[in-house]
Amino acid sequence: xxxxxxxxxxxxxxxxxxxxxxxxxxxxxxxxxxxxxxxxxxxxxxxxxxxxxxxxxxxxxxxxxxxxxxxxxxxxxxxxxxxxxxxxxxx
Numbered sequence: 043x044x045x046x047x048x049x050x051x052x053x054x055x056x057x058x059x060x061x062x063x064x065x066x067x068x069x070x071x072x073x074x075x076x077x078x079x080x081x082x083x084x085x086x087x088x089x090x091x092x093x094x095x096x097x098x099x100x101x102x103x104x105x106x107x108x109x110x111x112x113x114x115x116x117x118x119x120x121x122x123x124x125x126x127x128x129x130x131x132x133x
Contacts, residue, residue, distance in 0.1 A: 050112075053108070053111075054104065054105075054108050057104045057107060057108055057111075058100060058101065058104040060104075061100045061103050061104040061107065062096070062097075062100045064103075065096050065099050065100050065103065066096060068096075069092060069095075069096075070088045070091060071088065071089050071090070072085060072086045072087065072088060072089065073085050073086070073087050073088075073089055074086060076089045
């Protein structure tokens, strides 16, 4: 069974969002940790979130994970038959 382009984009899109939520907390410093902050703001609010850098890292990491997954699929490591056999479920 071959994936269509739309299926590949859908899988990559979901993987990209999961990877984004993994990369969001890295490198964030709160106003409380930085020692600054405006009056009336939450002390846990980030000083600089650096979203551009995180979006680039998310894209790169999700592309690498997607490539590994697709290579494993085309080599037969992620076939439905093999995964169902490993889980003890009849196919």
